[in-house]
Amino acid sequence: MTSFRDKLSLAGKVAVVTGGAGILGQKFCAGLAEFGAKVAVVDVDETSAGTLAARLVSDYSVEAIGVSCDIAERESVNAMLSKVVTALGGVDILHNNAATKSSDLAAFFAPFEEVSLENWREVMSVNLDGAFLVSQAVGRQMIAQGRGGSIINTSSIYGILGADKRIYEGSHYLGREINTPAVYAASKAGLLGLTRYLSTYWAEHNIRVNAITPGGVFSGQNDEFRTRYSARIPMGRMAESDEMVSALLFLASDASSYITGQNIVVDGGLSAW
Numbered sequence: 088m089t090s091f092r093d094k095l096s097l098a099g100k101v102a103v104v105t106g107g108a109g110i111l112g113q114k115f116c117a118g119l120a121e122f123g124a125k126v127a128v129v130d131v132d133e134t135s136a137g138t139l140a141a142r143l144v145s146d147y148s149v150e151a152i153g154v155s156c157d158i159a160e161r162e163s164v165n166a167m168l169s170k171v172v173t174a175l176g177g178v179d180i181l182h183n184n185a186a187t188k189s190s191d192l193a194a195f196f197a198p199f200e201e202v203s204l205e206n207w208r209e210v211m212s213v214n215l216d217g218a219f220l221v222s223q224a225v226g227r228q229m230i231a232q233g234r235g236g237s238i239i240n241t242s243s244i245y246g247i248l249g250a251d252k253r254i255y256e257g258s259h260y261l262g263r264e265i266n267t268p269a270v271y272a273a274s275k276a277g278l279l280g281l282t283r284y285l286s287t288y289w290a291e292h293n294i295r296v297n298a299i300t301p302g303g304v305f306s307g308q309n310d311e312f313r314t315r316y317s318a319r320i321p322m323g324r325m326a327e328s329d330e331m332v333s334a335l336l337f338l339a340s341d342a343s344s345y346i347t348g349q350n351i352v353v354d355g356g357l358s359a360w
């Protein structure tokens with residue numbers, strides 16, 4: 088008899104999470120570990136990745152490793168993958184979750200008319216090129232293993248919707264007024280194209296490729312921003328970071344075995360108006 092509960096188990100599977108040390112990445116890694124996966128926390132922030140991996144081992148009694156990797160660099164990606172395969176025995180789940188605001192916040196949040204090509208390329212090199220490089224390396228590994236796999240890309244509501252500039256008036260976050268830069272929106276829309284492309288391309292190998300699309304998550308934005316943003320949301324509030332995790336677990340697990348090329352939008356109803 089089919090056990091529907093067992094389909095959600097990730098026991099024995101190996102998950103790679105890029106940007107695993109970030110605000111959402113930490114939650115994604117914890118969820119995967121709680122459901123039994125061995126987890127590779129992949130991040131440019133080596134110390135935080137290692138600290139989180141140690142915590143996963145002690146909190147969930149699973150194998151976990153922190154791996155330092157710049158996903159924008161092919162050699163770094165290849166070295167990361169070979170560490171993961173050696174330490175954990177392969178890869179079954181890839182979560183392309185890393186994103187950057189670049190090394191220069193002022194340049195990242197500059198008005199569109201003033202954005203430099205350097206800044207645009209720096210962000211694309213992580214958000215989109217990075218997902219390309221890691222998917223390519225891990226996809227090859229999954230094909231060689233011959234047991235299928237699940238790839239999940241983290242997009243954003245700004246990959247499917249235009250940004251509403253009005254909600255950023257009086258915003259304060261990361262020590263400054265913020266907005267949604269065009270490169271962020273374009274990179275996140277690009278990830279949805281990559282998702283659909285790879286879902287059909289690798290279907291014959293039983294490698295499923297889907298996306299999750301988070302809405303705005305509360306992480307210390309000021310009251311002005313929180314109020315303006317929440318007023319646009321049917322559910323009337325920002326998301327909590329925990330609320331992004333179950334969509335990932337569903338897509339990572341065999342509970343979604345016939346779902347590929349799709350996008351789960353976790354936005355409190357914003358895109359339903």
Ligand SMILES: NC(=O)c1ccc[n+]([C@@H]2O[C@H](COP(=O)([O-])OP(=O)(O)OC[C@H]3O[C@@H](n4cnc5c(N)ncnc54)[C@H](O)[C@@H]3O)[C@@H](O)[C@H]2O)c1
Pocket residue numbers: 105106107108109110111112129130131132156157158159184185186187213217241242243244300301302303304305306
């Ligand atoms: N937080 C939100 O409100 C929100 C909303 C929509 C979408 N998202 C998306 O969710 C994902 C996670 O967001 P977050 O809020 O946790 O962001 P975050 O900035 O806290 O985490 C991103 C992580 O990626 C890592 N990273 C950056 N460049 C890297 C590189 N070159 N190689 C490897 N790792 C690199 C960073 O060190 C960081 O740990 C991102 O893709 C983001 O665009 C977030």
